Amino acid sequence: MSARVSARGRVEPFHVMELLKAAHERQVSHGDVITMCAGQPSTPAPAVAREAAAAAMADGAVLGYTPAMGIPALQQAIAEHYADWYALDIDPNAIAITTGSSAGFTALFLAAFDPGDVVLMTRPGYPAYRNTLQALGCRAVELECGPEVRFQPTLAMLEQWSAVNGGPPAGLIIASPANPTGTVIAADELAAIARWCAEQDVLLVSDEIYHGVTFGEPATSAWATSRSGVLVGSMSKYFSMTGWRVGWLVLPEHLVRPIELLLGNLNICAPAISQVAATAALGPQARPELEGHVQRYAANRDVILSRLPELGISRWAPADGAFYAYADVSHLTNDSTRWCDEVLAATGVALTPGVDFAPGTGLDTSLDGNRWVRISLAGATDEMNEAMDRLATFA
Numbered sequence: 001m002s003a004r005v006s007a008r009g010r011v012e013p014f015h016v017m018e019l020l021k022a023a024h025e026r027q028v029s030h031g032d033v034i035t036m037c038a039g040q041p042s043t044p045a046p047a048v049a050r051e052a053a054a055a056a057m058a059d060g061a062v063l064g065y066t067p068a069m070g071i072p073a074l075q076q077a078i079a080e081h082y083a084d085w086y087a088l089d090i091d092p093n094a095i096a097i098t099t100g101s102s103a104g105f106t107a108l109f110l111a112a113f114d115p116g117d118v119v120l121m122t123r124p125g126y127p128a129y130r131n132t133l134q135a136l137g138c139r140a141v142e143l144e145c146g147p148e149v150r151f152q153p154t155l156a157m158l159e160q161w162s163a164v165n166g167g168p169p170a171g172l173i174i175a176s177p178a179n180p181t182g183t184v185i186a187a188d189e190l191a192a193i194a195r196w197c198a199e200q201d202v203l204l205v206s207d208e209i210y211h212g213v214t215f216g217e218p219a220t221s222a223w224a225t226s227r228s229g230v231l232v233g234s235m236s237k238y239f240s241m242t243g244w245r246v247g248w249l250v251l252p253e254h255l256v257r258p259i260e261l262l263l264g265n266l267n268i269c270a271p272a273i274s275q276v277a278a279t280a281a282l283g284p285q286a287r288p289e290l291e292g293h294v295q296r297y298a299a300n301r302d303v304i305l306s307r308l309p310e311l312g313i314s315r316w317a318p319a320d321g322a323f324y325a326y327a328d329v330s331h332l333t334n335d336s337t338r339w340c341d342e343v344l345a346a347t348g349v350a351l352t353p354g355v356d357f358a359p360g361t362g363l364d365t366s367l368d369g370n371r372w373v374r375i376s377l378a379g380a381t382d383e384m385n386e387a388m389d390r391l392a393t394f395a
């Protein structure tokens with residue numbers, strides 16, 4: 001019997017999945033779990049989206065394969081979304097609908113980067129960028145982004161990296177608001193980075209999937225400055241539709257056809273019923289419900305941030321958006337995975353260890369994910385208070 005596993009197939013695990021499994025087991029045995037480890041809303045898709053899906057099923061719609069780039073109505077709805085939110089005029093044909101943004105990243109990395117290409121990302125950062133790039137034979141290189149740069153890259157860091165490494169990288173991924181920190185990059189810094197990437201022929205991949213979930217100024221889009229990069233969007237976060245698996249890419253012209261060909265081969269299309277539901281979720285009827293979720297996240301954020309000092313925590317990333325608090329727990333542990341296991345066992349509260357987002361010690365040991373945890377704010381406000389009560393007894 002052959003037992004072949006490719007070197008590329010040996011990707012890092014997403015540690016939070018282990019925590020979710022343990023949380024599920026605890027729920028079965030104790031029934032008291034508060035899940036603050038999942039990066040997803042605790043609410044269903046907007047009512048209008050669920051109704052649209054139900055109507056399509058009741059009508060006996062075929063719901064077969066769609067065009068690889070997605071149904072035109074959804075491409076159009078997303079183009080209107082950019083006009084509405086950012087005053088950007090985008091050709092619907094430049095928008096590729098993907099199976100969650102996750103499938104969009106895979107297709108994009110394949111379309112834009114060759115094996116060995118260097119793509120910069122932040123540390124801490126979303127682990128699937130690194131793991132997917134590595135599985136495709138590209139080199140994900142982390143830029144250490146601590147409190148002094150608000151956990152986001154700066155133009156100066158990119159210039160310095162290029163000077164030290166004899167030239168610019170092939171690509172740069174930024175996420176704003178970011179996972180795990182929730183931090184938003186300043187609009188002028190984003191514009192400066194987008195301009196530099198365009199000048200240096202660096203493909204800027206701007207992960208904007210948490211747009212809409214911000215607690216101050218709305219986040220700006222990289223396309224407000226330059227259309228040479230790629231925007232990544234998703235129905236998962238603001239639109240509360242994680243499991244429906246719909247995301248999108250907004251593409252410069254040279255990448256449209258390669259992405260269309262790759263998507264057709266890799267996925268054929270995103271789920272048809274979900275595309276119908278997503279089209280409805282982008283309409284004005286869903287807005288009050290979705291804005292209500294953002295108000296709840298803001299209230300939850302206030303609860304968590306105001307109570308972190310009760311755990312002796314004094315350092316956390318600026319939680320400008322998304323639904324996370326990324327907190328330094330180095331006074332409590334130097335092994336965040338074990339600590340999260342212990343917290344779950346003692347209190348029933350499930351948190352995410354920072355090792356997912358900053359594995360290994362790195363150069364700046366104060367950013368070592370073993371010293372940090374990510375707390376999701378996406379649950380009910382009562383749960384936030386209950387979780388903090390329980391954590392205060394443990395810490």
Ligand SMILES: Cc1ncc(COP(=O)(O)O)c(C=O)c1O
Nearest residue numbers: 039100101102126179234236247
């Ligand atoms: C920063 C970031 N990008 C992309 C994704 C992938 O999301 P999806 O595939 O559901 O669109 C996630 C999921 O948590 C994320 O946090």
